Each structure stands twice: as C-alpha cells, then as structure tokens.
C-alpha cells in the first residue's frame with residue numbers, strides 16, 4: 001500500500017502527495033500524534049484542539065471519496081515499521097516540512113528507516129520554500145513560478161487498503177496534556193478556513209492596510225488565516241491564486257467605473273505578507289541553527305546571562321504595568337492570536353526594556369500562538385530582538401503605541417479590567433494618575449494594577465546603547481554582510 005503521511009497539511013485540496021499516491025493503488029492516509037512534539041514546550045493543548053478539529057473534517061472528507069484516515073500515537077519510525085510489518089508499505093508520500101529541531105531529527109530517522117527497508121519516500125514542497133537552496137539570488141522568481149502552477153487535483157476516488165485499523169482522535173487528557181481553557185480560539189478545519197478566506201477577500205479585507213496595526217481593528221481587519229496556513233488547512237498556493245482572481249475581478253470592476261475603495265492597496269499589502277511567509281521560513285530552512293542561536297554570533301552573550309525570572313514571569317502574565325503590553329499578553333492567553341505590530345511590541349518590550357534573551361520568550365509565545373510556525377517565529381523573534389544584525393533596530397515605546405493604536409483604551413479596557421475606569425488621558429501611563437484619582441477610579445497602583453516594572457525612558461536608552469555598541473563592532477559589521485548575502489531579501493523594501 002501507499003502511505004500518505006499528513007503533518008502540517010491537513011487538507012485534501014492541493015495536496016500533491018495525496019494526489020500522486022492515490023493514483024498508484026491502495027492508499028492509506030496517516031496522521032501520527034508524536035510524543036516528542038506534543039510534550040515539547042512549544043506545544044499547547046490549543047494546538048491539539050485545532051489539529052483534532054481539522055482531522056475530524058479530513059477523515060470525513062476522505063470517507064466521502066472512499067479513503068481512510070488512520071490515526072496513531074508514537075514515534076514515526078515505530079508507527080511506520082508496525083504498519084509495514086502488518087500491511088507492507090510500498091512507498092511513503094508527504095510534504096516537505098520546515099519545522100524545528102525535533103521534526104528535523106525525526107525526518108532523518110524516517111529517511112534512514114525508509115532507506116534500510118528500500119521504501120521510497122517521496123516529498124513535495126508545499127509553499128515557496130526551497131530545499132537545498134544555493135543562493136537567495138532569483139529565489140523570489142522561483143517562488144512565484146511555483147505558486148503560479150496549477151493546484152494539485154483533489155482525488156475524487158481513493159482505494160483503501162483492506163483491514164487497517166483507523167485508530168481514533170485522542171483528547172488532550174489521553175495524550176497527557178492539560179486541556180486548554182482558552183475561550184476565543186479560532187476553529188480548525190478546511191470549511192472554516194475557506195469561510196475565513198472568502199469573508200476576507202469579499203468584504204473584511206477592504207481596509208486591511210489601515211486596520212492591521214491597531215488591536216482595536218486588527219481582529220476583524222486582518223485575514224486571520226495564519227493558523228489555517230500553519231496547520232495546512234489551506235495551501236499558500238490556493239490563497240495566492242484566489243487572491244489573483246479577486247484582484248482581477250476588482251480591476252474589471254474599476255475599469256467598468258465602479259468605486260472599489262481601498263481594495264487594491266489592501267490586497268497588494270496582503271500579497272506581500274504572503275511572500276514574507278515564505279521569505280521568513282526560507283531562513284530557517286537555510287539555517288536551522290537560528291532556532292537556538294543568534295543569527296549574528298556577534299550578539300552572543302549580550303543578554304543570555306542577565307535573564308531575570310521575575311521580569312519574565314510578569315511579562316508572561318501580563319503584569320508589567322504597561323497597559324498595552326499587558327492587554328496584548330492577556331488577549332493572547334485567552335485567544336492565541338494577536339496582530340503583527342502588537343507581537344513586535346511584546347517582543348521588543350521583552351528583549352529591550354526587560355533585557356530578556358529571546359529564546360525563552362520565543363518558546364513561551366510559540367505555545368500561545370495558535371499559528372506557531374517555527375520558520376516565521378524564530379526569524380521574526382531574532383529580527384525584533386536585534387540579533388540578526390541586518391535589520392533596523394526597532395524599539396517600540398509601549399506608551400506611544402497606546403497613543404497611536406488604542407488612544408481611547410478600548411482594547412486595553414477589554415483585557416485589563418483593572419483599568420476600566422481610568423480616564424483616557426492616563427490610559428497609557430496609569431501610574432501618573434494622582435493618588436486621589438487612583439482611589440476614585442478604583443485603580444490604586446501597586447495594589448489593583450502593577451507599577452511599571454521598569455522605567456521606560458531609562459530602559460529604552462540603556463537598551464539602545466547596548467545594542468548599538470555591538471552593532472558598531474567590526475566583527476558585527478562583517479557578519480552582517482555575510483548574513484545579508486545568505487538571508488537578505490533581494491527586493492527593495494516597500495513602505496506598506
């Protein structure tokens with residue numbers, strides 16, 4: 001039998017391994033709960049819930065075309081070995097994965113297992129990320145070419161191998177995880193993914209460019225596709241092609257004299273985010289070490305030995321005394337999503353103001369992002385922490401961000417109820433309220449809400465001095481040239 005191994009590609013459409021395998025004879029679709037991934041500190045029961053919702057739909061879609069989803073729990077080589085002994089595997093089919101060190105090591109074991117038994121393992125790319133890329137020159141064109149190719153056809157009939165036990169979905173408890181208590185999670189599955197995509201392309205996306213930065217508007221105005229892309233309910237190719245169709249409809253509408261508002265600008269901006277998706281993942285594909293190591297080794301030792309557990313804990317719990325930082329963290333703890341600018345601010349605050357090394361903070365947020373995608377996550381973390389050495393140093397002011405993104409404190413008040421009655425003029429810096437006012441609005445600093453954990457101006461200045469001191473060193477400058485050559489975008493930066 002052919003085995004199609006599903007990982008972060010929980011769909012039937014545009015699934016080339018499935019299409020190819022299904023044409024070769026009896027074919028078993030397989031999902032494996034991998035203990036090493038489930039119990040890694042980056043994994044959370046909210047991820048499992050999303051995966052299970054997606055698997056449930058996948059199983060029923062497969063049944064409709066005669067196929068079967070088998071679910072197993074164990075290490076991949078062991079599960080494959082058992083299936084092989086029971087049923088005989090002719091070939092293994094899957095998508096390439098740009099994962100973390102655990103999936104990388106597991107892939108090496110699977111490759112060794114397949115080689116030992118003479119079983120062919122056929123892997124296919126699933127986004128614009130290119131394996132064994134020799135140079136970034138010409139990368140964008142190769143990505144574009146891949147995404148323009150037709151989608152892999154969806155099989156209309158699959159022949160199942162006989163007598164294979166389907167296994168079943170397993171709950172968090174059964175897998176040894178604490179169930180999630182998050183209330184505002186996006187639901188998994190292809191139907192939901194398609195609904196989110198079409199609502200974005202048909203009406204929600206019109207003001208994407210102007211609504212993406214503020215947490216007040218971003219929940220509705222951003223595409224919210226990230227978990228569906230990360231777990232593969234939709235392929236990037238599908239999204240890019242649907243986007244292309246929508247853009248041509250809008251061009252026709254405009255040519256016919258219709259008013260199309262901000263659609264064109266917004267969809268251009270969305271398209272560039274989708275290319276960033278592959279651009280950032282390509283960095284981890286090309287240099288897996290950046291999951292753990294500073295991209296520029298010139299920054300080694302900058303923060304590692306100064307890790308303050310108390311500061312880390314306050315940041316993780318949304319108790320820093322900076323209202324927007326705390327609101328974003330508490331929103332994440334409830335719903336596992338926050339928009340890009342607020343992610344950048346959270347990380348900037350941790351890495352600069354609190355001077356925390358990015359690795360523990362990255363692991364914490366990985367667990368709390370439903371869309372955790374190692375390639376984007378670690379690359380973005382390093383960029384926002386200044387350790388790539390090639391990106392502009394951006395230290396966000398958690399006070400200015402309130403004035404810019406939530407001046408009336410709507411988002412802050414929704415997630416930090418202690419500040420509900422604080423007047424707008426103090427919402428960015430409640431510790432500046434006179435004591436009498438603190439009492440009157442029921443928010444006494446140090447009692448009802450924390451005083452700022454660090455003083456902004458001092459922390460900002462010190463962080464700037466320290467990061468620029470390294471950046472000026474000749475070794476850092478030389479490394480930056482090398483890093484730019486290896487990972488730098490060859491495109492001129494856009495302003496959106």
Ligand SMILES: Cc1cc2nc3c(=O)[nH]c(=O)nc-3n(C[C@H](O)[C@H](O)[C@H](O)COP(=O)(O)OP(=O)(O)OC[C@H]3O[C@@H](n4cnc5c(N)ncnc54)[C@H](O)[C@@H]3O)c2cc1C
Pocket residue numbers: 212222223224225226227229230270273274276277278280338339340341343344347369371372373374376377378380381384
């Ligand atoms: C520190 C940090 C960590 C991040 N970790 C992740 C992560 O683990 N997984 C993840 O999908 N995104 C991550 N991002 C990128 C970005 O914040 C999210 O992709 C985005 O907020 C998801 O919401 P959306 O789907 O509505 O995005 P949209 O704005 O609607 O964008 C559409 C898609 O484009 C891609 N994209 C958007 N922004 C970026 C970006 N800056 N870099 C790379 N790809 C992008 C995503 O696939 C996203 O789903 C991170 C950003 C930062 C600053």
